[in-house]
Amino acid sequence: MYKVLVADAISDTGLKALYDHPNYVVDKNPGLAPDALKEIIKEYDALIVRSQTQVTADILEHASNLRVIARAGVGVDNIDVNAATKKGIIVINAPGANTISAAELTMAMMLSLARNIPHAHASTSAGKWERNNFKGVELYEKTLGVIGMGKIGSEVAKRAKSFGMNILGYDPYLTEDRAGEMGITKASLDEIAAEADFITIHTPLIKETRGLVNDDYLAKTKKGVRIINCARGGIIDEAALVRALNSGQVAGAALDVYETEPSTNTELLSHPNVVVTPHLGASTVEAQEKVAHEVSEEIIEIFETQTIRSAVNMPHVSGETHKKLQPYIDLGDQMGALAIQLLKEAPDKVEITYYGQLSKENTELITRTIVKSILAQHLGDAVNLINAQHLLKDQGVTSNVSKNPKSKGFASYIELTLYRGEAKANIGATLLNGYGARIVKMNDYRVDVRPEPFLLYIKHHDIPGMVGRVGSMLGDYDVNIGTMQVGRSVIGGEAVMVLTLDKAVEPEVINALTAIKGLEYAQFLELTDEKIPVHN
Numbered sequence: 001m002y003k004v005l006v007a008d009a010i011s012d013t014g015l016k017a018l019y020d021h022p023n024y025v026v027d028k029n030p031g032l033a034p035d036a037l038k039e040i041i042k043e044y045d046a047l048i049v050r051s052q053t054q055v056t057a058d059i060l061e062h063a064s065n066l067r068v069i070a071r072a073g074v075g076v077d078n079i080d081v082n083a084a085t086k087k088g089i090i091v092i093n094a095p096g097a098n099t100i101s102a103a104e105l106t107m108a109m110m111l112s113l114a115r116n117i118p119h120a121h122a123s124t125s126a127g128k129w130e131r132n133n134f135k136g137v138e139l140y141e142k143t144l145g146v147i148g149m150g151k152i153g154s155e156v157a158k159r160a161k162s163f164g165m166n167i168l169g170y171d172p173y174l175t176e177d178r179a180g181e182m183g184i185t186k187a188s189l190d191e192i193a194a195e196a197d198f199i200t201i202h203t204p205l206i207k208e209t210r211g212l213v214n215d216d217y218l219a220k221t222k223k224g225v226r227i228i229n230c231a232r233g234g235i236i237d238e239a240a241l242v243r244a245l246n247s248g249q250v251a252g253a254a255l256d257v258y259e260t261e262p263s264t265n266t267e268l269l270s271h272p273n274v275v276v277t278p279h280l281g282a283s284t285v286e287a288q289e290k291v292a293h294e295v296s297e298e299i300i301e302i303f304e305t306q307t308i309r310s311a312v313n314m315p316h317v318s319g320e321t322h323k324k325l326q327p328y329i330d331l332g333d334q335m336g337a338l339a340i341q342l343l344k345e346a347p348d349k350v351e352i353t354y355y356g357q358l359s360k361e362n363t364e365l366i367t368r369t370i371v372k373s374i375l376a377q378h379l380g381d382a383v384n385l386i387n388a389q390h391l392l393k394d395q396g397v398t399s400n401v402s403k404n405p406k407s408k409g410f411a412s413y414i415e416l417t418l419y420r421g422e423a424k425a426n427i428g429a430t431l432l433n434g435y436g437a438r439i440v441k442m443n444d445y446r447v448d449v450r451p452e453p454f455l456l457y458i459k460h461h462d463i464p465g466m467v468g469r470v471g472s473m474l475g476d477y478d479v480n481i482g483t484m485q486v487g488r489s490v491i492g493g494e495a496v497m498v499l500t501l502d503k504a505v506e507p508e509v510i511n512a513l514t515a516i517k518g519l520e521y522a523q524f525l526e527l528t529d530e531k532i533p534v535h536n
């Protein structure tokens with residue numbers, strides 16, 4: 001049974017999948033003070049929040065059982081993602097589920113600013129009839145600058161076009177082609193400042209965007225510009241905005257988000273040319289159901305199938321790419337497990353090289369899987385795909401991941417080498433079309449072995465009769481051999497034998513084998529069942 005804590009006000013309809021599932025107990029406890037959250041968080045496997053609850057490193061210190069933090073929304077700035085990553089906690093969100101609601105609020109804010117609706121409403125409902133005080137402006141044929149042309153920015157641009165506005169878009173990822181397809185003009189921040197009558201912001205709050213709209217930028221804007229921010233507080237410098245409103249440089253501002261929330265900036269909140277809402281971008285029935293539904297389904301998928309489709313603290317790969325890379329991810333898991341067994345101690349250096357076609361793919365998930373598999377030998381369940389690389393660094397292990405488009409004899413090939421001082425272990429592996437996974441190199445010897453649960457690695461002198469002696473010795477212990485591979489560098493020199501067996505062997509078998517004349521070393525290697533998927 002998994003325990004899920006819902007720490008903010010979240011739609012019950014959206015949480016239905018969790019309520020209905022027999023494996024989940026959902027506790028709703030919105031508005032908990034940080035100390036109260038710290039007290040109870042250890043009981044929970046998953047935590048669902050909106051933007052109110054601050055999931056700090058301090059709280060996470062107490063979250064001994066927590067595996068997933070779900071943000072029922074987009075921005076994860078209320079979650080210490082770095083601290084979560086270090087603890088191996090998956091952070092997921094619901095990108096896209098509230099896009100339309102946020103875009104619609106932006107349009108409502110723009111229209112409210114243009115037509116003074118909130119102020120006219122307050123005056124009229126107070127019994128006044130001040131028709132001359134609230135003359136507005138049309139949106140038609142005005143220029144709108146959209147800063148951040150992601151999901152919400154694009155939806156805003158689409159809607160503003162239908163009002164007959166000319167749209168200037170700025171986004172580091174916006175290409176001329178895409179701007180052309182959308183019927184907008186790609187522009188720089190300065191061009192937007194110079195030409196826009198309205199400016200709307202739709203970027204995340206990151207280092208580059210904090211204080212993006214400051215005194216300098218506002219000084220470059222067209223006098224009488226109107227500014228909307230339904231993205232994140234802090235992108236606009238609030239003190240600079242108040243100065244520009246007071247000087248008339250900015251005719252009006254509509255804000256849904258603030259430098260601190262709840263905002264106490266009364267000078268801004270009560271400014272006559274400002275329209276404010278209390279972070280309502282995603283507050284619609286539809287958006288709240290969608291975000292809660294999305295994260296509930298994802299939590300269930302993570303716990304029930306151990307798969308992470310997309311997480312904030314995991315590299316994102318499309319479903320199709322994931323499917324294509326899955327056999328290599330499985331292979332990486334096997335390679336890590338075999339290499340660490342061969343090394344027999346914790347590594348101080350890890351080297352991974354991707355050759356051939358695979359070098360052109362996003363191999364981040366394969367790398368994480370290899371590292372996880374290596375570390376799991378000594379750290380067990382404490383390591384997962386989220387924290388694998390952090391833990392590797394924390395353990396003082398240096399790593400080097402490289403890519404080489406050369407084929408190395410296979411369409412795609414991975415080589416993993418672990419070092420500990422002078423000691424070294426390496427595994428080279430590939431996928432053979434129609435035949436599945438193959439270990440093709442072990443400790444620098446060429447082999448051709450299918451990864452199976454029970455393997456025997458033997459180092460011996462290349463002398464006649466060795467294969468027979470090993471075979472009969474294993475027979476004496478009732479161990480059946482599946483396959484046997486011999487590899488050598490020079491005739492009569494040192495050689496390796498890799499066998500697949502039908503069962504595990506006891507230490508006494510290894511002792512008996514090492515007593516064979518000319519046999520230098522024997523090691524039993526094991527791959528647990530979950531490392532051997534069906535498609536192998």
Ligand SMILES: NC(=O)c1ccc[n+]([C@@H]2O[C@H](COP(=O)([O-])OP(=O)(O)OC[C@H]3O[C@@H](n4cnc5c(N)ncnc54)[C@H](O)[C@@H]3O)[C@@H](O)[C@H]2O)c1
Pocket residue numbers: 074075076095096098099102147148149150151152153170171172173202203204205208209230231232256257279280281282283
């Ligand atoms: N008010 C609300 O309730 C509410 C609701 C939903 C989302 N949001 C916020 O709205 C913002 C946009 O959300 P989204 O879903 O469209 O995100 P998104 O990731 O789809 O789009 C963000 C865009 O900003 C661009 N960007 C990054 N740095 C930039 C920069 N320096 N200049 C210009 N563009 C830059 C990115 O390239 C990306 O295209 C986020 O901050 C999100 O948290 C607020």
Ligand SMILES: O=C(O)CC[C@@H](O)C(=O)O
Pocket residue numbers: 050051072073074075076098279280281282283
């Ligand atoms: O949960 C909310 O209401 C805030 C939503 C919004 O800021 C987001 O980033 O998704």
